[in-house]
Amino acid sequence: MATQSPTQNQNQGAESAEPAANVDQQGATEEPVKQSSTPLVFVNSEPMREEQVQNAVKFLSHPKVKGSPVMYRRSFLERKGLTKEEIDEAFRRVPDSAPTVQTGGVTQDGQVKSSSNIQQQAQPQALQPGLPASAGVNTSSATLSRSRFHWSHALIAIGVLAASGAGTAIVVKNSILPRLKSWIRKVVVEEDDEELKKLDRKPTLVEEAAQAAKSAAAAAADVAKASQDMLISKEEERKHFVEVVSLLDMQVQEMKSMTNALRRIEAQEDLRVTQTNTKQLIVNGKADYDLHSVRSTSPPVSYEPPSSLHPKSYMEIMNMVQRGEKPSNTRPWEVSQVQNSSTQVPHAQGNGEYLNSKVQDSTQSNGDGDDALPWWQRKNARIREIGNETEYNGNGSSYGVASNQPPPQRTWVPPQPPPIAMAEAAEAIRRPKPAAQKDQMSDTQSVGNSSDVSDEVTRIPRRSESEGAVEGGSSSSIPSTVEIQEDQELRRE
């Protein structure tokens, strides 16, 4: 049936735009008014390639292939680019393989055609299962014999193991027990001997004891000297340590004050939601930056884990499932679950509202001056806003290259870094300090500023310009870049 239509309609034109209402399966395609045969252009109109068919026949005749499921054979040939006709021809030429395609259960009523299809296919299928059944029996008996072999193998192995275990147990009993007894006897005999020897050595023992005492005293004196030296060095180290701790405390306090100031700014920004567009964009940038610096001290999540392509939580869930555990948030499925969908709706809405209020939406500012179109149709307004943003960026920013280009609409504009909140803290950090303290400062700053790792990459081009400005620069790179950041932010003010 399927093969009749392509041969008949191969040569017909394919340019019609009208969808065919009904194409008769018996092959008559010329019907009045708006019928066309263009849907049947979606078939293979190539002639069969004999070479491909022969290759397929060789493939199907291979004994290994004969043992594989029919689905895999067909799929392999399809993957090699053979057309349906070629595959069918190959299956026809190789006698005992079962090529037909079955359509699954049809549940619609009144579909006479589909039911007749099933009936027609059921008959040839009844013949073909007879053929693969015999092949199946052979293979299954082979596997059975192999499996029986396995069973007998297993039994024999178990028997051997049991026998060997019993044998070793008996041997152990016979050999080790007497050994134990003899060993005990030996020990007892030795003790008796030792007692006798002790009595003989008593007078000489006294002299030896005296000598030993002297040497012990000398050793004790040495030990005492060594411990004294150690104590001295320890005290020196402790002094250093105390100094370091005090400096750390100072740094920590400064950091705390800075974070407090930043948090205050954040709180103020949340109150300024209804202000104009351009300010909101900057605010957004700040908020994002704050979230980054406050929350995480690890590289941003958008970097893919180097070990695998999938996100880490995906791998966690995969591991859980493979171990046989179920992720905890799945609900057991019941038929009555459908009713819960209505209760879920207000809950989901509540979530959506909460999150959307967090995300600052600029359309409120657009409401006054624009048309009555909904936001997603205001194409012009979008471009205007981004134009404003680029203007502001051009004036105040020294951040990166992308934000200063005129057509940034297509690319993501990175968020703006926050300006300095406390000038005094910035000044204090920027001022040169004695060399010893500076080294310790580098350690603390590296700990506190690892969140800025992602921004360092973009700041590196700036480093060459402002390195000259850093006074008494230390050798480590991290404090110098931090100072450069502070420089930039100060200058921006």
Place this chain on the structure above:
Amino acid sequence: MPVFKTPFNGYSVKFSPFYEDRLAVATAQNFGILGNGRLHVLSLSPNPSQPFTEIAAYDTADGVYDVAWSESHDSLLVAAVADGSVKLYDTALPPTSNPIRSLRTFKEHSYCVYSAVWNPRHADVFASASGDCTLRVWDVREPSSTMVFPPHEMEVLTCDWNKYDDCIIATASVDKSIKVWDVRSFRVPIAVMNGHGYAVRKVRFSPHVRNLMVSCSYDMTVCVWDFMVEDALVSRYDHHTEFAVGVDMSVLVEGLMASTGWDELVYVWQHGTDPRAP
């Protein structure tokens, strides 16, 4: 631009062909490995403080991998569920009588079917892309597929018909490339587009511009291509922080696109603007 947060990981998003403010989102729990799924029907509202309202949400026993709106009935949609069934939903009916029924099964692929798309010109023809590396074209009046060919050497994850030329179909695969074919001469592709860093998960032709198409990939980007031009990449959007898995272009509003991904976010934006701008 507003963002909608789904409780599960997003898999597919489709605009309704009848209502310009309506879209459907298919989601699956636990990245689709194990768990339930949910189909959301959202409405975009001009009210800026609440840009998304959820019209309906249907829970399923297994993850929902794809959703499609009917083009003849404004309230019907079809969900592809991970347990192998295809479920039909009607948003006009109360939630208790959904889903309606499973219609018909076409069983010919030898591995998962990742995507199935109706031909926009011929109402009985559809194409399916499968993990067995083949693309099949079907006609519902025929009992079996009418065409089959291997567009890629690796699993074909997606396919889409061109909305202006009814014989052109695009496929994209794990091999990171997108190929555009003419089904009448399917031995050689019309165009091959490389540029994604990882497997391309979904392609969609634009309903407004003949040569324009959009794709999303596991490299977390959404790219727009023009396949008739030598340098095909038109723009690239980098807004997702996890795999970008679903993308769609609206039929009713020119240039409006939506995308979703495993970061549980749905973005809706105009082509040429920044999806993350507020």
